[in-house]
Amino acid sequence: MSEQKLQSQTVQTTGHAWDGDLQEYNNPLPVWWVYTFYLTVIFAIVYWVIYPSWPFGKGWIGGLSNVTYVNSAGETRTHSWNTRALLMQDMNKAAVEQKPYFDKVAAMSYAQIAKDPDMNGFILSAGKALFSDNCAPCHQAGGQGVMGFFANLTDDDWLYGGSYDQIHASITNGRHGYMPTFSEVLAPGQIDQLANYVASLSGIGHDAAKAAAGDVLFHGEAAACYYCHGANAKGNTEIGSANLTDNIWLWANVPGADSAEGKVAAIRGVIASGLNRGVMPAWAGRLSPEQIKVLTVYVHELGGGQ
């Protein structure tokens, strides 16, 4: 009891007493804590005044802080602070900084851009960013493509053409690869003959007799391969039919096969099942005309441009 009295002189109790002698200390909050708390209350009130805060009727109190931006119609607008207005302002700022470059891109021809050292740097950096975000998932980071799925953009073979205009058309409108299924039209033996002929065009090991028969089929009406691939089998960029003479492959995994038989079998597979794939989305809606132009030059410069 005497000890309790001693403590009660330095620390107050709450005044309750339970079970006769059970008491509770009353330790007040430290002064610094109390004033920090008052400060946060003042901060909140200032915050409410500056930024959008309290709901009010069908809207809310917008606050004193404003954001000014220019929209696509060229109108200057001021709006109470919000992240969407802030984004407009941010985009405006970037657009002003990039405008000289994009204006130049719009005004210059492809050949001029390619020759201009200043623009080359811009294409390399802006093009790389655009390519990585939009093209690399299919065509891979270096543009090397994926065998059997997506075209290699760094080699000399172009299904739809490797000129600036043709690349631009591919990006803008997208592509869709198509070849009829021949397993229903031709006998397995005929498909084998055709495959041997196609292999012979690229100098791959083949059966000469079968290739000769395949030659006839290729240029005849039964298979009529020449319709799309041309009498010289060099393909047609208008319709995206492949050049079969350059030993560059996309759909038939010829480089991946170890033996000559394997290579012919890969070709046979494509002839038999045909193609209804190789879809490239159209980028016209997603990317601006200037961005597509930057990408066109970037893809052209990847190594295969014609």
Added chain:
Amino acid sequence: MNINFKHEWIETNIGLLAVLTMLAISVGGLVEIAPLFFINKTIEKVDGVRPYTPLEQRGRDIYQREGCYLCHSQMIRPFRDEKLRYGHYSLAAESQYDHPFQWGSKRTGPDLARVGGKYSNEWQVQHLIAPRSMVPESVMPNFPWLKTTLLDTSDITDRMKALRKVGVPYSLTDAEYKANVDKFGETVAKQLHIPNAQLSLIAQANFGNYDGDRSNITEMDALVAYLQVLGTMVDFSKYKDDAFVNDR
């Protein structure tokens, strides 16, 4: 009368403490929730947003079942870097028929709010089967079973009825169907009609051939159909670039 308030009254009266605690919490809740019923700009007025078709809805269910949301968000924030990479920021209106919404707050993979149409169906299929065959640096797991598991279409009407209960305008009666025709057009309204659900699901899967195999309808068909519609419903070219600034 002595009105000398003592905190002790509350502390020593458990009933009073409970009532006052509930009151304090209710004020906090009301201030946050009640205005949403009055503020008329929460959901932007925008054309094109519709409920998912039966096939897309099944794809969405698979998306949730496989836990895609654990790594992928569906919420493009109004920042410059997100706009440049993903496209227009997400609108509240675009997830108004999502139950639950898939906004998420964790991005191990990229945001998927506007992935629709960005890649071909074939890419999506191959990427789901073996992500690293398409994106070498990817850490996404393989989902090969989607291509081999046939889609169970038998319970689609139950699934749509459940969503209808929480406010998705799938139609069960003629009156509801007509309302949908007015709101979404006949083509869409037909797909939102619950009695037709299984047939329209099969029709969309056969027509779209999302997994590249026409011989059957797999879970891959449904999931790719769902992914390909994400973020494509609103045609932003019809709106000025600051059309939605006033909504916030």
